Structure formats: structure tokens, C-alpha cells
Amino acid sequence: MTVPISPRHDETFVLNLGPQHPATHGVLRVKLTMDGEYIVKAEPVLGYIHRMHEKMAEAGTFAQFMPNTARMDYLHALAFNHGWALVVEKAAGIEVPPRAEYIRVITVELNRIHSHLLWWAANLLDLGAFTPLLYAFDDREQVIDLLERVTGSRLTYSYMRFGGVLNDIDEDFIAGTRAFLVRLRERMPVFYHDLVTSNIIFIKRVKDIGIITPEMCRRYGVTGPVARGSGINYDVRKDEPYSVYPHFDFDVPVFHECDSMARYMVRVQEMEQSMRIIEQALDALPDGPIMAKVPKMLKPEAGYYYSAVETARGLLGHRLVCNGDKNPYKLKLRSPTFSNLSLFGEVTQGMLLADALAFLGSLDLVIPEIDR
Numbered sequence: 001m002t003v004p005i006s007p008r009h010d011e012t013f014v015l016n017l018g019p020q021h022p023a024t025h026g027v028l029r030v031k032l033t034m035d036g037e038y039i040v041k042a043e044p045v046l047g048y049i050h051r052m053h054e055k056m057a058e059a060g061t062f063a064q065f066m067p068n069t070a071r072m073d074y075l076h077a078l079a080f081n082h083g084w085a086l087v088v089e090k091a092a093g094i095e096v097p098p099r100a101e102y103i104r105v106i107t108v109e110l111n112r113i114h115s116h117l118l119w120w121a122a123n124l125l126d127l128g129a130f131t132p133l134l135y136a137f138d139d140r141e142q143v144i145d146l147l148e149r150v151t152g153s154r155l156t157y158s159y160m161r162f163g164g165v166l167n168d169i170d171e172d173f174i175a176g177t178r179a180f181l182v183r184l185r186e187r188m189p190v191f192y193h194d195l196v197t198s199n200i201i202f203i204k205r206v207k208d209i210g211i212i213t214p215e216m217c218r219r220y221g222v223t224g225p226v227a228r229g230s231g232i233n234y235d236v237r238k239d240e241p242y243s244v245y246p247h248f249d250f251d252v253p254v255f256h257e258c259d260s261m262a263r264y265m266v267r268v269q270e271m272e273q274s275m276r277i278i279e280q281a282l283d284a285l286p287d288g289p290i291m292a293k294v295p296k297m298l299k300p301e302a303g304y305y306y307s308a309v310e311t312a313r314g315l316l317g318h319r320l321v322c323n324g325d326k327n328p329y330k331l332k333l334r335s336p337t338f339s340n341l342s343l344f345g346e347v348t349q350g351m352l353l354a355d356a357l358a359f360l361g362s363l364d365l366v367i368p369e370i371d372r
Contacts, residue, residue, distance in 0.1 A: 026367025224314025
């Protein structure tokens with residue numbers, strides 16, 4: 001609920017949401033000026049875990065920065081791996097073997113499902129529902145087990161290599177992935193939609209809450225499911241195609257209600273589209289090498305290079321400047337969550353605190369991606 005507020009300054013008070021608070025999903029502080037239960041002003045405060053990732057890129061070789069990418073968006077780390085690999089390959093003129101590109105897409109989309117499952121669980125936990133978390137984490141463990149087989153890690157991956165991937169996938173991975181897709185499709189109608197999507201309590205908490213207009217999305221540079229929940233049909237995989245995504249048939253879920261329920265529906269339907277992509281990639285998986293022949297020490301020609309990928313939270317852009325040395329001269333990351341969070345103050349003005357937490361959950365924030 002949002003109401004116009006003309007507060008008496010002697011009756012307002014300041015409330016700190018975070019930085020140590022479960023609803024902020026990381027070390028985020030929101031300074032709230034309150035008039036009773038209504039928000040007069042909300043000011044996100046960043047910087048509590050800033051680690052200078054972009055500066056660290058300049059201090060090491062191109063390959064040494066790959067593990068850093070997973071420490072930003074740890075829920076969709078493989079997409080950050082992918083984005084860094086793509087921009088360096090563009091700078092160095094490296095052509096990736098087809099099999100490696102297919103494997104990249106398979107693992108990135110599995111990781112996208114993993115990210116959406118965790119968001120689904122955490123968002124509902126914020127609203128007071130604990131049982132859905134158990135179902136989502138059960139499915140999430142299946143994904144983590146699969147990715148651990150090929151990456152050697154369960155969360156912060158460093159799987160991509162310039163020119164390919166670290167390990168090939170085998171028949172056990174392929175069979176396990178197909179079995180997981182069957183299992184998730186069987187569970188979706190009951191454990192996800194019957195339990196939550198059609199639950200009247202959940203609907204009352206998120207429907208018509210946190211209205212983000214298309215104009216506001218454009219003004220703040222919002223991308224990903226947040227923008228698609230406001231009717232903006234933009235997905236980097238479709239609109240700025242990269243890797244082998246043009247080879248696959250999939251839809252981009254778009255809803256025009258602009259509320260927290262619309263953003264929920266986008267992410268739930270995106271899991272189904274990721275499953276479609278994975279199935280097509282497995283069916284058409286080519287034979288061949290998983291790595292191109294790449295020099296041990298890369299020294300791309302001097303110039304400016306850019307690449308973009310679609311993460312679970314939106315557009316991730318890499319702006320890379322090279323000077324012919326073994327280290328990046330300059331790296332600037334365009335992270336989606338920073339833009340998505342920036343509109344929080346405007347949207348929540350006059351909103352009930354309880355509704356603001358439901359809205360905050362619908363943004364799917366990963367704070368280390370903002371505090372780079």
C-alpha cells in the first residue's frame with residue numbers, strides 16, 4: 001500500500017534496515033525515515049563490502065581475474081565467468097570450439113535455474129513462508145551436484161577458460177541433467193504453483209505492490225526480470241545475441257502488470273525457458289575439442305572492447321581497455337543489480353514497511369555484485 005504523506009517532522013523517526021538484516025540478502029543498509037509504519041524516505045547505503053574488483057583486474061593477468069568474477073554474483077557465477085571470457089576472447093581474437101560454446105550455455109542455464117530457485121526460496125522466506133524453501137533447496141541441490149561434477153565447485157565457479165572450458169561433460173552429467181529437468185517439470189505444478197503462485201496469502205502480499213513503470217525502468221537503466229515484469233521485452237540473449245544462443249528456440253517471458261507479482265512470474269517462467277535451452281543444447285551437442293589453442297600469456301592488442309551477457313538479474317556489461325600488456329589496463333563492469341536497486345527510494349515513498357520488504361525481495365538483489 002502506498003499513500004501520499006505530509007509528515008510532521010517532529011513525529012518522524014529514522015530506522016536502519018540492515019546492514020545485518022536477513023531481508024537485505026547481504027551487507028546492504030537502507031536508511032529509512034518513517035512516519036509510523038509508512039516510509040517517508042528510503043536511502044540505500046552501499047560500500048560495506050566493497051573489494052575493488054575492477055582495480056584488482058588491473059593488478060593481475062587476464063586469467064588471474066577469472067576467480068574474481070564468481071565473487072561478485074555468487075548465485076549466477078557462471079554468467080559472470082562467461083562475460084569475462086567473452087570480452088577477453090574478443091580482445092585477443094580467440095575462436096571458441098562449438099562444443100565448448102554448447103557446454104557453456106548448458107552450464108550457464110543450469111546456474112540460472114539455481115539462481116532463480118534460491119531467489120524463490122528467499123523471497124518467500126522474507127514473507128514468512130518457510131516450507132517452500134525446503135522444496136526449492138532440494139531442487140537446487142540437484143543442480144549444484146551436477147555443476148560440481150564438471151567445475152569442481154558448488155558455488156563460486158571458475159570454470160570458463162579463454163578459448164573454452166576447463167572440463168568436458170560426460171554421459172553421466174548428460175543423463176543426470178536430463179533426469180533433473182524431468183524431475184523439476186514434475187514438481188513445478190504442485191510444489192511451486194499450487195503451493196505458492198496460486199496461494200491467496202502470497203498474492204495479497206505481492207499483487208499491486210512495488211509498481212515500476214516502463215518509463216522508470218528506462219530512467220534508471222533497469223534490465224533483466226525486473227524490466228520484463230514492467231513490459232520491457234529486452235533480453236541480451238535475444239537482442240544482442242552472443243555465444244550459440246541464436247541456435248536455440250526459446251521465449252522471453254514478459255508481463256505488463258509492473259508489480260512484484262509480475263516479476264515473480266517472469267522468473268518462474270524463465271526457469272522453464274532455461275530448461276528448453278538446456279534440452280536443445282544437449283540434443284545438438286557437437287563432438288570436438290573443448291579448448292582452442294591459446295597462448296599461455298595473453299597480450300591483446302591495444303584498444304577498447306565490450307561484451308554483454310544476460311545474467312539472472314539482467315545485463316552485465318564488460319568495458320575492457322587494453323594497452324598490449326599482460327594485464328588489463330582498465331576494466332569497468334556494468335552490473336544489473338546496481339541499477340535495479342537505485343529505484344528503491346522512489347518506489348517506496350509512502351509505502352508500508354511490510355510492503356517495502358516484499359518489494360525489496362522482488363528485485364532479487366545480490367549485494368556483492370553492487371559492492372564490487
